[in-house]
Amino acid sequence: MTDPVSIPALPEPIALDLARTALVIIDMQRDFLLPGGFGETLGNDVSQLQRVVKPLAGLLAAARDAGMLVIHTREGHLPDLSDCPPAKLNRGAPSKRIGDPGAFGRILIRGEYGHDIIDELAPADGEIVIDKPGKGAFYATDLAKVLADNEITQLLVTGVTTEVCVHTTTREANDRGYECVVVSDCVGSYFPEFQRVGLEMIAAQGGIFGWTAPSGEVIAAIS
Ligand code: C5J
Numbered sequence: 139m140t141d142p143v144s145i146p147a148l149p150e151p152i153a154l155d156l157a158r159t160a161l162v163i164i165d166m167q168r169d170f171l172l173p174g175g176f177g178e179t180l181g182n183d184v185s186q187l188q189r190v191v192k193p194l195a196g197l198l199a200a201a202r203d204a205g206m207l208v209i210h211t212r213e214g215h216l217p218d219l220s221d222c223p224p225a226k227l228n229r230g231a232p233s234k235r236i237g238d239p240g241a242f243g244r245i246l247i248r249g250e251y252g253h254d255i256i257d258e259l260a261p262a263d264g265e266i267v268i269d270k271p272g273k274g275a276f277y278a279t280d281l282a283k284v285l286a287d288n289e290i291t292q293l294l295v296t297g298v299t300t301e302v303c304v305h306t307t308t309r310e311a312n313d314r315g316y317e318c319v320v321v322s323d324c325v326g327s328y329f330p331e332f333q334r335v336g337l338e339m340i341a342a343q344g345g346i347f348g349w350t351a352p353s354g355e356v357i358a359a360i361s
Pocket residue numbers: 164165170213273298299300302303304
């Protein structure tokens with residue numbers, strides 16, 4: 139065990155054991171982030187998500203330097219859509235649904251260009267990539283086993299979108315006993331209001347399902 143490092147966080151400082159902490163990067167995929175992609179065709183302002191890229195690249199570099207376990211996730215489905223329930227598939231305007239042709243290949247389909255992670259945050263050799271069919275990274279994946287195998291007990295949670303896949307994964311992790319620090323400038327929402335409230339909800343009521351801290355504080359502590 140390494141000496142824990144203390145991070146100024148909300149609702150209170152948290153001590154991280156770096157040997158038992160993983161950086162989780164959720165769904166930083168072209169389909170969500172790139173102009174012209176799926177996210178934008180739904181009417182969203184992708185610049186709200188683009189703001190995450192630079193601070194997250196800084197945190198990723200610091201985590202790699204610290205030898206931390208890095209886990210990337212991608213939301214998406216098998217080409218035959220057999221892992222996509224009708225309730226998810228039949229949502230949204232026809233021709234802009236999961237599996238339909240988009241600017242970067244079939245929308246949210248594994249193996250397509252748009253489904254993959256943006257170049258700036260591309261996984262390094264040996265980093266774990268979890269493909270998930272749902273919003274939460276634990277549902278129908280081997281994430282729990284990966285974390286257990288690596289004796290991880292604490293998570294730095296980053297990625298998009300704050301109120302959907304970041305929240306769902308953080309809630310799933312919290313229920314499984316992980317301490318989650320959501321890195322406030324390394325998560326993003328298309329909606330500024332959801333970003334603000336989404337972060338406030340995590341740390342409210344004494345940290346109802348986690349902590350929040352900015353990347354500057356996290357990087358200073360782990361470097
Ligand atoms: C969404 C996600 N918003 N990664 N996915 O559908 O948050």
